[in-house]
């Protein structure tokens with residue numbers, strides 16, 4: 164039987180009367196690249212925030228590598244790598260200083276840390292910029308550096324929330340290749356993206372989420388096949404999510420942001 168890395172059971176997150184995530188269940192197998200897709204406001208980031216222990220669920224359960232996201236939050240945090248849209252680096256510090264800071268935070272021994280930093284900067288083609296303040300970096304460089312940071316800790320599970328948003332096609336292609344490399348080295352990856360082609364190319368399976376509900380969960384191939392011969396993942400997306408814009412949902416959720 165396949166080993167389950169991320170197990171989600173009836174997970175919900177409610178803000179006032181608004182259900183951002185509504186009783187979602189699915190399981191991600193060890194070694195999978197699992198894509199979370201859905202319109203703006205569908206609940207993808209809320210789901211990832213719960214799984215990465217940043218916010219607490221209203222109800223339901225989930226575990227990552229067998230550890231409960233509430234009772235085992237500390238252990239979960241130690242074993243995962245998280246990339247969000249916001250790059251978590253200190254702008255005045257250089258690339259290397261930032262990596263040193265985070266590496267020490269992760270508890271990595273100094274010589275080993277220096278080795279991993281050098282290798283990471285090399286792999287992500289950032290060695291020549293290591294002494295520059297991160298505040299002077301382009302978005303593409305910041306994203307690459309953020310991946311170096313996350314990899315320092317050698318996590319077994321990665322959560323990547325829109326890792327390619329706002330990047331040029333060359334950087335997107337580079338990052339997609341790295342995501343595959345990281346996966347081939349044995350890590351399980353959960354990612355969100357609005358680029359259906361990227362989701363199709365990268366994901367072993369995808370989950371389609373809309374209005375906090377899980378609408379479908381399967382391989383891109385099977386989902387497309389169900390719709391017809393030449394269907395694309397974009398067709399699948401619109402089939403499940405419809406064509407209505409989501410401004411209404413956005414307005415409903417103007418309640419003050421809590422718990423973040």
Ligand SMILES: Nc1ncnc2c1ncn2[C@@H]1O[C@H](COP(=O)(O)OP(=O)(O)OP(=O)(O)O)[C@@H](O)[C@H]1O
Nearest residue numbers: 178183202203204205206207208209416419420421
């Ligand atoms: N702290 C909060 N308080 C109130 N509502 C919230 C809070 N956080 C998120 N929401 C609402 O929950 C819904 C889901 O938001 P979420 O950020 O998870 O969507 P998403 O699928 O990641 O969207 P996008 O693709 O635009 O990133 C949205 O309607 C959002 O406004």
Ligand SMILES: [Mg+2]
Nearest residue numbers: 207208209324
């Ligand atoms: Mg989001």
